[in-house]
Every structure is written in C-alpha cells, then in structure tokens.
Amino acid sequence: QSALTQPASVSGSPGQSITISCSGSNSDVGGFNYVSWYQQHPGKAPKLLISTVSNRPSGVPNRFSGSKSGNTASLTISGLQADDEGTYYCISYTSSNTLEVVFGGGTKLTVL
Amino acid sequence: QLQLQESGPGLVKPSETLSLTCAVSGGSISSRTYYWAWIRQPPGKGLEWLGSIYHSGSTYYNPSVKSRVTMSVDTSNNHFSLNLSSVTAADTAVYFCARRGPNWDFQFWGQGALVTVAS
Numbered sequence: 001q002s003a004l005t006q007p008a009s010v011s012g013s014p015g016q017s018i019t020i021s022c023s024g025s026n027s028d029v030g031g032f033n034y035v036s037w038y039q040q041h042p043g044k045a046p047k048l049l050i051s052t053v054s055n056r057p058s059g060v061p062n063r064f065s066g067s068k069s070g071n072t073a074s075l076t077i078s079g080l081q082a083d084d085e086g087t088y089y090c091i092s093y094t095s096s097n098t099l100e101v102v103f104g105g106g107t108k109l110t111v112l
Numbered sequence: 113q114l115q116l117q118e119s120g121p122g123l124v125k126p127s128e129t130l131s132l133t134c135a136v137s138g139g140s141i142s143s144r145t146y147y148w149a150w151i152r153q154p155p156g157k158g159l160e161w162l163g164s165i166y167h168s169g170s171t172y173y174n175p176s177v178k179s180r181v182t183m184s185v186d187t188s189n190n191h192f193s194l195n196l197s198s199v200t201a202a203d204t205a206v207y208f209c210a211r212r213g214p215n216w217d218f219q220f221w222g223q224g225a226l227v228t229v230a231s
Binding site: 002034036038044045046047048051052057089091092093098099100101102103104105106 | 159208216221223
C-alpha cells in the first residue's frame, strides 16, 4: 500500500483536460512544497514533469501543470494528446525519520 | 546531458545477492548538490524507493529492505552500486538508478535493469 493515494485510473478524450490527485498527510504533501510528478510509458523510465508542486523542467510542455491544496497535490493535463497515455506517479518528501520520499501508487491515463 | 546506465546480472538465484552498478556520465557523482538513488518496480506494479547515497558515502535506506541492502559509491570511476542480499521472488523487478535533486525530485533516470529471481 502506497503512502500517497492516487486514483487507479483516469480517462479523457483528445483535447480535453484531466486532473490526477495525490493525497498525503501533514508529514509529506501538506507539510512541504517538495511534490513532483512523473510520466511513465510502458518499458521506459519515469520522466519528471513537475517539480516543487508546480514547476516544469525545461522541455516539458505547458499543458502540464501542478498545484497543491492542503494535503492533496494535483496534476492537470490540458489539451490531451494520444501520447499522454501512460502511468503518472507523484512523489513527495517526507519528514518521516525512516524514509526520504514517499510515492503514490500510480494513475493509468487512457486517452479515448 | 547527464546519463545513467544500470548494469548487472539479469538472473539471480533465491537466497543469493543481487548486485547492480549505475554508471554516471555527463556529470560528476561528487557533486555536492545531489544524492544518488535506487528505485525498483516489480512487474506491473508501482515504484518503490530503495535508498539514496551521497558522494561521501552516507546512506538512507528504505526500512522495507534496510536489513538486506548495501549501497556504495565509487567517485574515482563515477559510479554507485546496489547490493541486495537474501533475495526472493518478491525482489524480481526493474531496478532504476536515478539522481535525486535538492528539491527531492528525480530528474535523471537510468533506462532500468530487469532482475529476475529464480532458480
């Protein structure tokens, strides 16, 4: 069972917008602005999309955006494209004295 | 551009030790800004952080594997390593190495190495 809770799946049609949530606690998502989001295609390594809640690394399209409210972070993808299909993970720093980071279980995005 | 590449046996027998190395190119493993991490993904499942190591050798391990894991760093050859002892079928996974940034994100990843535990 993952420390951060994500929906197992979401879907949307090309051109639409979708949002993926990532729920944690005051010890991780809610307590720090160190939430990052990743896209993973089958057989590939995860790719960093969003860092520190809402910052996009160079080269990531502005269709991808991140936000946070309380203990829940969110990733929004606007103007869905076929290539956006894949699995999305959130990761957060944690103040746990036994772990550095905690992961979400992943959300499978299907582009209809 | 920083690149990471995992290498090691793809098949390990139960109860033996899994050993992987991650070669870093395009940047120095001795950078004071970054930690170096191992993350694994069992087939069809999510990601699990195994641990991180600094160039000085200081380490942080996931409690789920802490009793079995050892990470080391070789600054001369710009690589770091993972040893996981007493493996079982549950350790079958794709093992990724990655660079952990100061904002607790993982911007650079290796392509992943599938390790199967079977006799």
